[in-house]
Amino acid sequence: xxxxxxxxxxxxxxxxxxxxxxxxxxxxxxxxxxxxxxxxxxxxxxxxxxxxxxxxxxxxxxxxxxxxxxxxxxxxxxxxxxxxxxxxxxxxxxxxxxxxxxxxxxxxxxxxxxxxxxxxxxxxxxxxxxxxxxxxxxxxxxxxxxxxxxxxxxxxxxxxxxxxxxxxxxxxxxxxxxxxxxxxxxxxxxxxxxxxxxxxxxxxxxxxxxxxxxxxxxxxxxxxxxxxxxxxxxxxxxxxxxxxxxxxxxxxxxxxxxxxxxxxxxxxxxxxxxxxxxxxxxxxxxxxxxxxxxxxxxxxxxxxxxxxxxxxxxxxxxxxxxxxxxxxxxxxxxxxxxxxxxxxxxxxxxxxxxxxxxxxxxxxxxxxxxxxxxxxxxxxxxxxxxxxxxxxxxxxxxxxxxxxxxxxxxxxxxxxxxxxxxxxxxxxxxxxxxxxxxxxxxxxxxxxxxxxxxxx
Amino acid sequence: xxxxxxxxxxxxxxxxxxxxxxxxxxxxxxxxxxxxxxxxxxxxxxxxxxxxxxxxxxxxxxxxxxxxxxxxxxxxxxxxxxxxxxxxxxxxxxxxxxxxxxxxxxxxxxxxxxxxxxxxxxxxxxxxxxxxxxxxxxxxxxxxxxxxxxxxxxxxxxxxxxxxxxxxxxxxxxxxxxxxxxxxxxxxxxxxxxxxxxxxxxxxxxxxxxxxxxxxxxxxxxxxxxxxxxxxxxxxxxxxxxxxxxxxxxxxxxxxxxxxxxxxxxxxxxxxxxxxxxxxxxxxxxxxxxxxxxxxxxxxxxxxxxxxxxxxxxxxxxxxxxxxxxxxxxxxxxxxxxxxxxxxxxxxxxxxxxxxxxxxxxxxxxxxxxxxxxxxxxxxxxxxxxxxxxxxxxxxxxxxxxxxxxxxxxxxxxxxxxxxxxxxxxxxxxxxxxxxxxxxxxxxxxxxxxxxxxxx
Numbered sequence: 001x002x003x004x005x006x007x008x009x010x011x012x013x014x015x016x017x018x019x020x021x022x023x024x025x026x027x028x029x030x031x032x033x034x035x036x037x038x039x040x041x042x043x044x045x046x047x048x049x050x051x052x053x054x055x056x057x058x059x060x061x062x063x064x065x066x067x068x069x070x071x072x073x074x075x076x077x078x079x080x081x082x083x084x085x086x087x088x089x090x091x092x093x094x095x096x097x098x099x100x101x102x103x104x105x106x107x108x109x110x111x112x113x114x115x116x117x118x119x120x121x122x123x124x125x126x127x128x129x130x131x132x133x134x135x136x137x138x139x140x141x142x143x144x145x146x147x148x149x150x151x152x153x154x155x156x157x158x159x160x161x162x163x164x165x166x167x168x169x170x171x172x173x174x175x176x177x178x179x180x181x182x183x184x185x186x187x188x189x190x191x192x193x194x195x196x197x198x199x200x201x202x203x204x205x206x207x208x209x210x211x212x213x214x215x216x217x218x219x220x221x222x223x224x225x226x227x228x229x230x231x232x233x234x235x236x237x238x239x240x241x242x243x244x245x246x247x248x249x250x251x252x253x254x255x256x257x258x259x260x261x262x263x264x265x266x267x268x269x270x271x272x273x274x275x276x277x278x279x280x281x282x283x284x285x286x287x288x289x290x291x292x293x294x295x296x297x298x299x300x301x302x303x304x305x306x307x308x309x310x311x312x313x314x315x316x317x318x319x320x321x322x323x324x325x326x327x328x329x330x331x332x333x334x335x336x337x338x339x340x341x342x343x344x345x346x347x348x349x350x351x352x353x354x355x356x357x358x359x360x361x362x363x364x365x366x367x368x369x370x371x372x373x374x375x376x377x378x379x380x381x382x383x384x385x386x387x388x389x390x391x392x393x394x395x396x397x398x399x400x401x402x403x404x405x406x407x408x409x410x411x412x413x414x415x416x417x418x419x420x421x422x423x424x425x426x427x428x429x430x431x432x433x434x435x436x437x438x439x440x441x442x443x444x445x446x447x448x449x450x451x452x453x454x455x456x
Numbered sequence: 457x458x459x460x461x462x463x464x465x466x467x468x469x470x471x472x473x474x475x476x477x478x479x480x481x482x483x484x485x486x487x488x489x490x491x492x493x494x495x496x497x498x499x500x501x502x503x504x505x506x507x508x509x510x511x512x513x514x515x516x517x518x519x520x521x522x523x524x525x526x527x528x529x530x531x532x533x534x535x536x537x538x539x540x541x542x543x544x545x546x547x548x549x550x551x552x553x554x555x556x557x558x559x560x561x562x563x564x565x566x567x568x569x570x571x572x573x574x575x576x577x578x579x580x581x582x583x584x585x586x587x588x589x590x591x592x593x594x595x596x597x598x599x600x601x602x603x604x605x606x607x608x609x610x611x612x613x614x615x616x617x618x619x620x621x622x623x624x625x626x627x628x629x630x631x632x633x634x635x636x637x638x639x640x641x642x643x644x645x646x647x648x649x650x651x652x653x654x655x656x657x658x659x660x661x662x663x664x665x666x667x668x669x670x671x672x673x674x675x676x677x678x679x680x681x682x683x684x685x686x687x688x689x690x691x692x693x694x695x696x697x698x699x700x701x702x703x704x705x706x707x708x709x710x711x712x713x714x715x716x717x718x719x720x721x722x723x724x725x726x727x728x729x730x731x732x733x734x735x736x737x738x739x740x741x742x743x744x745x746x747x748x749x750x751x752x753x754x755x756x757x758x759x760x761x762x763x764x765x766x767x768x769x770x771x772x773x774x775x776x777x778x779x780x781x782x783x784x785x786x787x788x789x790x791x792x793x794x795x796x797x798x799x800x801x802x803x804x805x806x807x808x809x810x811x812x813x814x815x816x817x818x819x820x821x822x823x824x825x826x827x828x829x830x831x832x833x834x835x836x837x838x839x840x841x842x843x844x845x846x847x848x849x850x851x852x853x854x855x856x857x858x859x860x861x862x863x864x865x866x867x868x869x870x871x872x873x874x875x876x877x878x879x880x881x882x883x884x885x886x887x888x889x890x891x892x893x894x895x896x897x898x899x900x901x902x903x904x905x906x907x908x909x910x911x912x
Contacts, residue, residue, distance in 0.1 A: 007671070008512075032770070040477075041808070061521075076484040092770075099762070114688070149865055157771075197672065199773075203775075208735065208736075209734055209735055210732075210734030211731075211732045211733060211881075211884050211885055212883070212884055213733045213883075213900075214854075214855060214857070214884070214886060215678055215756070215758045215760055215784050215786070216786060216853070216854030216882040217729065217751060217854055218756035218757070218758035218784075218786065219739065219754045219786075220738040220739050220742055220747050220750050220751055221729075221733070221735055221738070221739060222696065222738075222739050223759055225761070225762050226688075226692055228687045228758050229685050229689050229759065229762070230688075232691055233686055233688075233689030236682055236685075236686065240682070252847075259778055273677075275665075277665045277666050277667060277669045277677070278665055278666030279665055279678065280664075282678075283676050283678050284676065286676055291676045292867040294675040294676050295672075295676055296677055297773060298675040299675075300672075300674035300675045302671045302674035302679060302682075302773075302775055303681040303682050303685065303765070303772065303776070304671055304762070304765050304772060304773055304774055304776065305681075305764060305765030305766050305767045305772070306681050306763065306764050306765065306779070307762065307763045307767040308759070308762050309759070309760050309761030309762065309782070310548060310760070311763040312548065312550065312778075313488075313489050313613060314487070314488040314489050314548065314612055315488075315613065315657055315761075315782055315784075315817060316547060316548050316760060316857075316883070317547075317611075317655075317657070317758075317760055317784050317883065318760055318883060319758060319760075320732075320760065320761065328671050328674075328771075330671070330672060330675075337668050339731065344779065350697070361771060367831070397672075398673055399609075399672040421772055436523070
């Protein structure tokens with residue numbers, strides 16, 4: 001039996017030193033467009049894992065020098081293996097002018113570390129490492145094998161994690177996987193997600209002319225923007241629901257137990273979401289449990305951007321030659337991005353929009369684990385032991401992560417656990433991580449190893 | 457009787473020097489967003505008119521330092537006055553990457569001057585000045601009073617030409633007005649337009665959120681772009697025709713004679729338009745005389761720009777908080793911009809789009825002169841004398857110009873004459889003007905003064 005009181009003291013003692021090393025890691029501006037910083041962050045991570053005692057391997061793709069490497073660190077022995085799926089890249093820090101301190105000059109204010117990546121995912125990565133270190137320091141040896149899989153393209157769509165893992169097929173073999181983050185709510189209740197949604201991102205392109213033409217001939221010249229607008233309008237019905245033919249064909253209907261579970265979740269977070277963003281009401285007038293169900297179970301079709309013509313100050317009276325839109329579709333089990341993209345093509349063709357081109361950007365599938373799975377029970381026990389409140393469990397986080405690529409081949413269950421909060425501002429200016437939450441995340445991670453190793 | 461052989465020789469002799477001065481004028485990037493360049497081009501124009509011998513006045517609006525001035529130049533005496541309505545501002549040059557040479561570094565290639573404004577309207581303005589100079593140099597004195605009215609906001613909607621003219625009401629009094637441009641077709645046939653279309657420009661705005669939100673919540677958060685797309689889609693039917701309720705209510709039905717006139721026009725220009733812009737076919741499969749009628753008589757509704765979300769390289773998975781589109785409506789007699797804007801508001805409200813805001817940008821009405829008017833006869837005679845081919849006459853140019861503001865109060869007839877061509881690429885990248893056409897436009901302008909002064 002591990003002495004968790006001693007482990008908690010170790011975490012508390014080490015936190016100042018650990019904070020210094022998190023600050024070091026956050027200094028790398030490891031955005032997708034900065035290959036040097038990506039390599040720097042990868043090297044730093046590898047070195048830290050070696051210091052932990054892990055066998056470290058830097059996995060690269062042959063003939064693809066521009067693909068950030070996958071840092072693999074293995075430590076511990078035992079009949080079971082857990083994959084810790086993390087990343088060392090970060091979202092772009094822009095818009096810089098909204099940061100109160102520079103995103104790559106980490107500072108501590110009122111117990112929070114402010115930096116791009118402070119939570120997502122450098123803070124969360126370090127909390128996993130610290131949890132393992134604390135376990136080792138307290139118990140001497142790990143109760144299972146722990147495998148860190150730390151990629152460098154998560155924020156730009158994890159395009160190569162599949163091919164990278166394909167070069168070392170044994171890396172996928174595991175009995176559980178932890179999703180990168182994990183949350184707690186404003187009252188410190190743990191919030192576990194049992195999966196991630198998939199995503200399909202495409203760019204639609206309509207080109208009707210070689211170049212823009214004076215709008216005086218609009219009665220005879222086809223307008224690319226009008227064409228794109230007409231095509232996009234068919235993807236939504238008048239209430240605001242997705243109207244893409246066949247979009248729901250492959251959706252696995254949630255069971256009554258799943259629904260009941262979701263409907264019982266508290267709605268405080270929803271109210272906070274609405275008021276934080278100033279939304280007058282939810283789409284289609286959804287409220288409370290209905291909104292919770294929509295977020296949990298429904299796939300989405302979202303126009304993330306659209307543009308055509310001259311959009312600067314002033315005006316330009318042209319028929320635009322080219323119009324573009326980027327769409328993202330958040331997918332649930334058992335949708336496949338390929339089938340959704342094919343459905344989109346067929347939907348457009350059926351309505352005469354064969355002039356609307358679809359350019360694939362990237363995609364991944366959803367990967368959900370049953371909310372009753374033993375691994376979820378272990379995550380719940382670990383979280384509740386630290387936070388002393390009942391955990392809330394949801395079938396999936398609303399967002400996407402490459403768990404399908406990591407877990408599906410060997411049918412590895414996954415779950416999230418940790419201590420991220422809405423006000424950590426992941427992906428937004430002034431991203432931050434409460435250092436006390438980092439300690440909580442480390443303690444939960446350490447306890448999970450015990451719970452996981454002890455599962456029947 | 458003016459010695460036009462001598463005048464033509466003068467034009468030929470002076471053309472190289474004139475080309476240099478046109479190059480000078482085209483170097484001003486006098487886009488609406490560049491007040492310094494606008495003032496530079498205005499000052500240059502005023503100086504050039506003074507050098508011509510004109511009495512020049514810079515008309516400004518009191519307490520409106522940001523309104524580009526109206527440059528007025530009067531020269532010549534006689535019982536009749538013609539207003540030459542021109543402008544020194546230009547369309548934005550964007551997209552810059554499609555230009556073969558920089559838009560504000562004019563260069564001559566194969567007899568054409570390439571620059572933004574080379575035709576529209578700096579080349580056309582200079583051809584008017586050169587015509588007057590040539591007339592003076594050959595005949596000694598003008599046969600009528602010529603009044604240049606050169607504004608600086610034509611490309612952004614001529615918002616202030618009315619108020620500017622209101623400060624000097626005598627400036628509108630005239631017996632004829634020449635519209636800024638004037639065209640010839642690929643076989644050098646003169647093409648006269650007896651009017652201009654009106655225009656209404658508006659910006660539509662939908663705001664659903666205080667700021668963009670992560671697209672994982674797209675199932676409950678309203679997407680501004682999807683809302684705007686849905687609203688815009690109602691403005692067009694499935695064939696591509698304008699579907700704005702009441703849009704055609706005030707349209708003055710063209711007479712049979714007008715229709716016959718238009719249907720008899722040659723269609724070469726249409727074919728050239730299609731091939732220059734690489735349009736696969738005309739909207740709604742229109743061809744020949746049907747396309748000519750559409751261009752001549754139909755008002756238009758055009759999406760000139762649309763934008764929402766992050767449109768830079770990469771992707772940003774957000775539900776955009778705000779979406780915007782700019783529309784232009786080309787109007788014919790007797791449509792009023794106010795009634796069309798009210799029709800748009802009512803159309804959107806009737807369909808539940810009261811969340812779509814309409815922001816007025818600017819507007820002007822159409823101003824058409826009878827194709828049988830004596831001033832049109834004078835323009836025809838002048839054009840046919842130079843080009844030695846029968847002129848084609850159309851009720852209106854497809855585009856807009858502020859002739860309503862200049863002419864309607866005193867019921868001044870207007871017509872265009874000159875030598876612009878479809879492949880001059882006005883408003884498009886690689887705008888250009890054949891220098892030989894500039895000479896033709898100058899010669900036609902000079903002859904028009906004689907024909908106009910001699911009208912019964």
